[in-house]
Amino acid sequence: MIRVDITSKRFAGIPVLGAIRFEIAPGETLALVGPSGVGKSTLLRILAGIDAAFDGRIERPDSLAFVFQEPTLLPWRSVLQNVLLPHPQLSPQRAREMLAQSGLEGKDDLFPRQLSLGQQRRLSLARAFAGAPDLLIMDEPFVSLDEDTADRMLTLTEELIARHRPATLFVTHDMREADRLADRILRLDARADGARLA
Numbered sequence: 774m775i776r777v778d779i780t781s782k783r784f785a786g787i788p789v790l791g792a793i794r795f796e797i798a799p800g801e802t803l804a805l806v807g808p809s810g811v812g813k814s815t816l817l818r819i820l821a822g823i824d825a826a827f828d829g830r831i832e833r834p835d836s837l838a839f840v841f842q843e844p845t846l847l848p849w850r851s852v853l854q855n856v857l858l859p860h861p862q863l864s865p866q867r868a869r870e871m872l873a874q875s876g877l878e879g880k881d882d883l884f885p886r887q888l889s890l891g892q893q894r895r896l897s898l899a900r901a902f903a904g905a906p907d908l909l910i911m912d913e914p915f916v917s918l919d920e921d922t923a924d925r926m927l928t929l930t931e932e933l934i935a936r937h938r939p940a941t942l943f944v945t946h947d948m949r950e951a952d953r954l955a956d957r958i959l960r961l962d963a964r965a966d967g968a969r970l971a
């Protein structure tokens with residue numbers, strides 16, 4: 774079980790997050806929605822352990838993957854190396870399987886710049902799932918893709934989640950995306966003393 778129990782998060786004394794408590798069960802997918810600037814990315818970063826400067830407590834598994842809005846790929850490494858490098862235990866065969874599952878079959882030797890943005894996002898998802906994370910965190914993974922590509926990415930993510938069953942928390946502005954992917958939707962509301970769950 775993943776437990777988030779934040780009492781407060783401030784930037785330079787200014788409250789961003791107030792008291793926020795929720796749990797994510799193994800295999801459960803939660804969408805996080807709320808207005809721009811309310812603190813959604815901040816909450817993801819706290820959950821991931823990237824930001825430790827907050828009051829409260831987080832219980833999370835060691836094995837987690839973070840998919841950022843922009844695919845953070847290694848430009849001078851091949852597609853295959855981008856999947857292998859973060860996961861030293863992973864065999865090249867398994868990495869190739871992950872690429873094939875992500876619709877990137879035959880692209881092993883290309884470099885990220887030779888992929889479309891949609892394909893780069895797929896690579897970033899393949900890399901995340903290749904580590905078989907117990908917790909998957911995604912910050913608007915489908916934003917600024919055209920409708921068809923976003924739809925294909927969503928289907929791929931659904932398939933990968935169904936196959937690997939990580940606990941998942943993802944941020945979206947798109948309620949259709951939230952309804953389609955999530956078992957539950959968390960909404961952050963802005964408050965003067967820091968955002969709270971609705």
Ligand SMILES: Nc1ncnc2c1ncn2[C@@H]1O[C@H](COP(=O)(O)OP(=O)(O)OP(=O)(O)O)[C@@H](O)[C@H]1O
Nearest residue numbers: 784785789807808809810811812813814815816944
């Ligand atoms: N490193 C930082 N230093 C100071 N303030 C920050 C920092 N990171 C975020 N903030 C502030 O915290 C608030 C919440 O930002 P955050 O990026 O978490 O919002 P968000 O809900 O993810 O927004 P969006 O939907 O626009 O991406 C904003 O007012 C932002 O300016």
